[in-house]
Amino acid sequence: MTKLDLIKNGIIKENPVLVLLLGACPTLAVTTSAINGLGMGVSTMTVLICSNIVISLLKSVISPKVRIPCYIVVIAGFVTMVGFLLNAYVPDIYDSLGLFIPLIVVNCIILGRAEMFASKNSVLNSAADGIGMGLGFTLALFLMGAIREFLGAGTLFGFTITANIIKPMTIFALPPGGFFVFGCLVALINFISKGRAIKKTEMGCSNCPSAEACGKSEKGECNN
Amino acid sequence: MKEILMIMFSVILVDNFVLTKFLGICPFLGVSKKLDSAVGMSGAVIFVMVLATIVTYPIYIYILEPSGLKYLQTIVFILVIASLVQLVEISLKKYIPALHRSLGVFLPLITTNCAVLGVTILNIDENYTYIQSIFNALGAGIGFLLAMVIFAGVRQKIEYCNVPATFKGIPSILIAASIVSVSFMGFSGVVDGIFK
Numbered sequence: 001m002t003k004l005d006l007i008k009n010g011i012i013k014e015n016p017v018l019v020l021l022l023g024a025c026p027t028l029a030v031t032t033s034a035i036n037g038l039g040m041g042v043s044t045m046t047v048l049i050c051s052n053i054v055i056s057l058l059k060s061v062i063s064p065k066v067r068i069p070c071y072i073v074v075i076a077g078f079v080t081m082v083g084f085l086l087n088a089y090v091p092d093i094y095d096s097l098g099l100f101i102p103l104i105v106v107n108c109i110i111l112g113r114a115e116m117f118a119s120k121n122s123v124l125n126s127a128a129d130g131i132g133m134g135l136g137f138t139l140a141l142f143l144m145g146a147i148r149e150f151l152g153a154g155t156l157f158g159f160t161i162t163a164n165i166i167k168p169m170t171i172f173a174l175p176p177g178g179f180f181v182f183g184c185l186v187a188l189i190n191f192i193s194k195g196r197a198i199k200k201t202e203m204g205c206s207n208c209p210s211a212e213a214c215g216k217s218e219k220g221e222c223n224n
Numbered sequence: 225m226k227e228i229l230m231i232m233f234s235v236i237l238v239d240n241f242v243l244t245k246f247l248g249i250c251p252f253l254g255v256s257k258k259l260d261s262a263v264g265m266s267g268a269v270i271f272v273m274v275l276a277t278i279v280t281y282p283i284y285i286y287i288l289e290p291s292g293l294k295y296l297q298t299i300v301f302i303l304v305i306a307s308l309v310q311l312v313e314i315s316l317k318k319y320i321p322a323l324h325r326s327l328g329v330f331l332p333l334i335t336t337n338c339a340v341l342g343v344t345i346l347n348i349d350e351n352y353t354y355i356q357s358i359f360n361a362l363g364a365g366i367g368f369l370l371a372m373v374i375f376a377g378v379r380q381k382i383e384y385c386n387v388p389a390t391f392k393g394i395p396s397i398l399i400a401a402s403i404v405s406v407s408f409m410g411f412s413g414v415v416d417g418i419f420k
Binding site for chain 2 (some may be wrong): 024025028029050061068069072073076077079080083084099103105106107108112120173175176177178179180182183184186190191207
């Protein structure tokens with residue numbers, strides 16, 4: 001598989017949010033506006049690319065028995081750095097993302113890619129995978145954010161679009177709207193791919209970082 | 225006492241971790257298929273949340289803050305939680321095998337549950353005292369249990385519904401979650417009404 005294929009794979013065929021259904025918490029929580037979704041997506045992408053590269057470099061050094069704690073330390077280090085960068089250069093986004101910046105550590109996409117991809121592939125391939133998955137995540141979050149901001153506030157990136165013509169439906173900016181828009185987007189992907197995409201990897205079980213611990217992923221009876 | 229009740233009330237109903245703050249969505253969607261596994265998972269989450277708060281709060285107040293290492297918060301907390309989960313699993317297996325049988329499967333999955341890391345960081349951000357933090361963690365866990373149990377009931381009904389093919393599976397569940405979330409919005413303002 002070429003590098004370009006790897007990147008395309010993450011964006012469309014194996015989109016981490018809309019197809020593999022990983023990282024649902026930040027997807028629902030921070031997408032109240034397009035700019036927040038974009039900010040979260042780019043932050044996560046940065047962490048994902050950096051951690052993929054470092055973990056791929058260290059794959060022969062890390063003993064398989066203690067790999068998960070090692071991965072977590074690497075990821076947490078990069079998350080702290082990204083937090084500092086956001087705080088220094090875009091304090092507005094830092095404030096609105098709030099708690100969800102440290103919580104990038106427990107985003108299953110990052111640990112999942114470290115376990116599934118970076119620990120088995122070359123540095124360049126891992127970087128390409130990080131870029132692809134990161135772009136896919138950013139795209140999904142941006143879509144969610146744009147839809148919710150447009151319907152919920154009648155604006156896009158803070159510019160008024162329909163707010164003074166039609167009364168905005170505030171519920172879309174509130175928690176129930178998050179679940180609703182996410183459900184509709186997944187249904188749309190289901191419709192376009194005729195149900196193949198989601199069924200194949202329902203809940204992304206084989207990508208789950210605990211797949212080995214629970215040992216049920218191969219039998220397909222994982223109840224998480 | 226009044227403050228503790230206020231914290232518990234608001235974290236269980238008004239700011240429910242799953243339905244309002246979106247923490248712990250993965251287990252909420254994944255494990256709520258059956259009522260007994262939903263209760264088992266929630267039990268494990270309550271246990272680990274309270275334990276993690278008991279351990280991380282003093283670490284932050286007495287070690288990280290005085291030595292100016294606040295920025296290590298994320299790394300230290302996630303490592304403490306990960307090792308704590310391992311420790312709990314090993315000791316449960318050795319000393320209380322009955323409890324291990326009902327909670328054991330869920331424990332390894334909790335390390336990457338953002339609700340646990342979330343509650344420990346929130347306790348610091350909100351400047352709670354030690355006692356308040358513990359009750360906040362307990363309340364967050366109970367709120368998680370409440371959401372899981374309600375949603376397990378809803379999901380059992382969805383199973384028998386004739387959903388359009390496009391919405392089968394995850395999309396229909398997400399939209400049902402949205403409706404449950406609307407019902408929890410009805411609690412906003414309850415805390416002010418009761419306690420003020």
